[in-house]
Amino acid sequence: MKRTAKVSVTNPGGNASKGSLRYTLTIPPIMMQELGITLEDRDLILTLEDHKITIEKGEKEMEIKRFTGIKQAVGHFNNHQGHAEIMLDKESGKVWCDVFASGQEWKEYHDKNVVSLLTKAINSMWERDDTTSMREINEKAEESMKSK
Numbered sequence: 170m171k172r173t174a175k176v177s178v179t180n181p182g183g184n185a186s187k188g189s190l191r192y193t194l195t196i197p198p199i200m201m202q203e204l205g206i207t208l209e210d211r212d213l214i215l216t217l218e219d220h221k222i223t224i225e226k227g228e229k230e231m232e233i234k235r236f237t238g239i240k241q242a243v244g245h246f247n248n249h250q251g252h253a254e255i256m257l258d259k260e261s262g263k264v265w266c267d268v269f270a271s272g273q274e275w276k277e278y279h280d281k282n283v284v285s286l287l288t289k290a291i292n293s294m295w296e297r298d299d300t301t302s303m304r305e306i307n308e309k310a311e312e313s314m315k316s317k
Contacts, residue, residue: 172197196224235262236310239303242266246287247300255287255301257310264310284313 174194181191204226206213212227236257245266246253252269260282267276272290286309289299 170200170203172200236264236307237262238264239306239310243301243303243306246289251291253289254285255306256283257286257313258283259314262310264306286310286313 174196177193177195179191179193181189185191204213204224206226210226214225214227216223216225242255242264243266245268246255249266249268252272252274254267254275255264256267256278257264258280264286269275286306287301
């Protein structure tokens, strides 16, 4: 299937640097449907080689949305100055944070798919203020998924 198309060239405006341009290409719907592009799965891979642009269907958002609840879990973990543990359910991809009043408390999960990603305790003063980031938890979750 081959089509001829024109590129639209405009000034991007906003905070863009002076003299910058925006290039927009409209691709016929039949071609997008053929690639399997949907409202939920719109990622593409563009390759420029030998003055040719190749368009392929991409991976779904680099799996960053593979896990749910990371933002909330990190918030709970970072705001709690006590014993806290970030957990992952490897089957559903759900991440959450369990917080406890003392270091003598914990929660047992009798599911082999539920694993701990990060723990902080109140046994030592320097641990109670430990914080983490969404990126760190996402990386730990990815590592954990590899070691099924």
